[in-house]
Amino acid sequence: MEKDIVIKVKNLTKLYPLRSFKRDKEGKEITYHTALENINFEVKKGESVGIVGPNGSGKSTLLKILAGVSKPTTGQVKIRGKVASILDIGAGFHPELSGRENVYLNGQIHGFSRKEISKQFDAIVAFSGIEDFIDEPVKNYSNGMYLRLAFSIMAHLDFDIYLFDEVLSVGDAEFRRKIRNKVKEWKRNKTLLTVTHEMELIGSMFDRVIHFTIHDTPTLTNDFSAFNEIINNTLIEYVNGQDIQDENFAISLDLENFHVVINGKKKL
Amino acid sequence: MINKEKDYHIINVNPDSFVEYFRKLIQYRFLILAFAKRDLKVKYAQTFLGVAWSILQPLTGVVIFTFFFSYILGWTSGDLPYSIYVLSGLLGWNFFSYIVNAGSTSVQESSHLIKKIYFPKSILPLSKVVVASVELALSFLLLIPLMLYFGEMITWRIVFLPFVLLFNVLCALTFVFWLSAFAYKKRDLFHLMPFVLYFGIWLTPVFFDYNILPEKLRFLMDYNPMANVVSLWRWMLFDYSSFQWIWVMNFGIILTACLLGMYIYNRRESAFADYV
Numbered sequence: 354m355e356k357d358i359v360i361k362v363k364n365l366t367k368l369y370p371l372r373s374f375k376r377d378k379e380g381k382e383i384t385y386h387t388a389l390e391n392i393n394f395e396v397k398k399g400e401s402v403g404i405v406g407p408n409g410s411g412k413s414t415l416l417k418i419l420a421g422v423s424k425p426t427t428g429q430v431k432i433r434g435k436v437a438s439i440l441d442i443g444a445g446f447h448p449e450l451s452g453r454e455n456v457y458l459n460g461q462i463h464g465f466s467r468k469e470i471s472k473q474f475d476a477i478v479a480f481s482g483i484e485d486f487i488d489e490p491v492k493n494y495s496n497g498m499y500l501r502l503a504f505s506i507m508a509h510l511d512f513d514i515y516l517f518d519e520v521l522s523v524g525d526a527e528f529r530r531k532i533r534n535k536v537k538e539w540k541r542n543k544t545l546l547t548v549t550h551e552m553e554l555i556g557s558m559f560d561r562v563i564h565f566t567i568h569d570t571p572t573l574t575n576d577f578s579a580f581n582e583i584i585n586n587t588l589i590e591y592v593n594g595q596d597i598q599d600e601n602f603a604i605s606l607d608l609e610n611f612h613v614v615i616n617g618k619k620k621l
Numbered sequence: 622m623i624n625k626e627k628d629y630h631i632i633n634v635n636p637d638s639f640v641e642y643f644r645k646l647i648q649y650r651f652l653i654l655a656f657a658k659r660d661l662k663v664k665y666a667q668t669f670l671g672v673a674w675s676i677l678q679p680l681t682g683v684v685i686f687t688f689f690f691s692y693i694l695g696w697t698s699g700d701l702p703y704s705i706y707v708l709s710g711l712l713g714w715n716f717f718s719y720i721v722n723a724g725s726t727s728v729q730e731s732s733h734l735i736k737k738i739y740f741p742k743s744i745l746p747l748s749k750v751v752v753a754s755v756e757l758a759l760s761f762l763l764l765i766p767l768m769l770y771f772g773e774m775i776t777w778r779i780v781f782l783p784f785v786l787l788f789n790v791l792c793a794l795t796f797v798f799w800l801s802a803f804a805y806k807k808r809d810l811f812h813l814m815p816f817v818l819y820f821g822i823w824l825t826p827v828f829f830d831y832n833i834l835p836e837k838l839r840f841l842m843d844y845n846p847m848a849n850v851v852s853l854w855r856w857m858l859f860d861y862s863s864f865q866w867i868w869v870m871n872f873g874i875i876l877t878a879c880l881l882g883m884y885i886y887n888r889r890e891s892a893f894a895d896y897v
Contacts, residue, residue: 417736417894418632419632420738421632422736422737422739423894423895424632424636424892425633426634427634429631430631430632430633431629431631432630433630438737438738440736445734445738447663449666450659454659454662457655458659461652461655462652462655462740464649464740
């Protein structure tokens with residue numbers, strides 16, 4: 354196996370049984386929904402990969418399989434390192450428990466010992482900015498406080514691979530900025546896989562993008578025209594967002610390597 | 622640094638081997654306590670009496686059953702005061718029924734969690750065993766004063782407590798593992814469970830001494846593992862009835878059934894997240 358590859362996905366297929374049968378064009382019975390079909394890709398250590406595509410195209414299913422939550426139907430995944438599955442921010446929080454108790458519970462659910470969590474506890478609380486309420490039950494927290502604490506836990510425990518399912522877009526502007534900064538920090542030594550609908554992230558956060566589309570059955574696309582369209586839209590949004598003032602700003606696709614190329618550089 | 626093939630965790634359709642599964646269980650063992658602690662904290666959150674509620678429940682049971690069965694119906698229980706007899710029976714039975722109830726619904730209860738984060742699913746019913754043990758210990762706070770009042774002494778056989786507890790837990794877990802492994806797609810079996818618990822208590826000498834049964838029905842008490850367990854509790858605490866070797870035999874059967882159930886549970890648990 355090649356050096357530095359931390360995720361290797363090979364011929365990955367996931368079928369979900371349907372409760373009611375459907376018929377295809379020829380009238381044949383379909384008893385399964387194909388969520389993923391023959392997916393292949395590799396991710397190197399330190400890469401940040403975006404996963405984009407419409408709802409129902411299999412993005413979340415892919416993350417679930419990488420997280421070990423759901424088993425593939427065929428094919429396999431080889432993965433190295435401790436995986437943080439942030440498929441839902443605050444999953445595992447119990448509303449009746451205090452912030453402090455939830456920090457420990459959540460860390461333990463992700464496979465850390467109390468000792469390891471204790472070491473990071475102060476940093477977690479400081480980052481979340483809710484020192485005064487840490488012993489209150491989280492059901493009394495505002496939505497923002499809840500999200501800040503949940504993200505802070507994941508941010509301070511020592512994972513190697515982060516799987517985000519649309520959770521980078523939670524919270525207010527201030528907190529989003531905090532998250533994005535943290536993610537940029539991670540880009541040095543952590544591996545990130547992020548499902549997102551926010552095309553503006555393509556340019557700023559990802560080294561590569563995996564694009565899912567829906568055909569008859571959702572598959573990983575080889576059809577780059579659809580992708581180009583997204584990139585062009587992105588460009589507009591990006592410029593509209595005034596993140597880039599450069600008039601010579603150019604965005605294109607490296608089709609062979611599936612890279613987004615911005616201003617001639619592979620990543621920003 | 623050269624990456625070795627074995628550094629990679631492989632995810633494919635095959636479930637973990639039983640050995641690998643036990644390794645993971647040991648790795649996640651602290652989560653058993655963490656979930657149990659969560660359950661206990663949540664249970665007594667915002668209550669004034671707190672754990673006292675868990676003592677009050679068996680206490681009301683003892684009072685009601687003693688009044689109806691002993692005072693009104695005149696059931697006897699050998700040399701043992703009926704209140705102690707019924708409480709010692711409820712110890713084992715409540716322990717069993719708590720684990721069965723909470724254990725078999727535990728996967729459903731944590732559906733939000735198992736759809737988002739991986740951990741070995743048998744952690745869930747195992748954590749319920751810990752919660753049930755706390756409840757059991759609280760029942761002892763009721764039994765001990767009652768024994769002092771009636772002048773009953775605990776026998777030396779209390780050294781068998783770990784074995785009796787294990788037998789009791791295995792009976793419950795066997796139920797939970799088999800039920801969960803077969804009912805995750807079609808949930809009918811879960812609806813059967815309350816019936817089993819409802820009728821089961823009457824096939825177990827919790828309220829009555831098995832001497833009140835007709836001779837030809839007494840064999841039922843030998844083949845029902847929970848009847849064995851309840852008798853074992855009384856044998857251990859008060860030397861109430863003589864030791865039966867069939868208890869040991871049934872223990873062996875239950876142990877095998879439990880491990881087999883756990884094996885099947887392990888083979889199937891990876892599909893739980895797709896169905897809950």
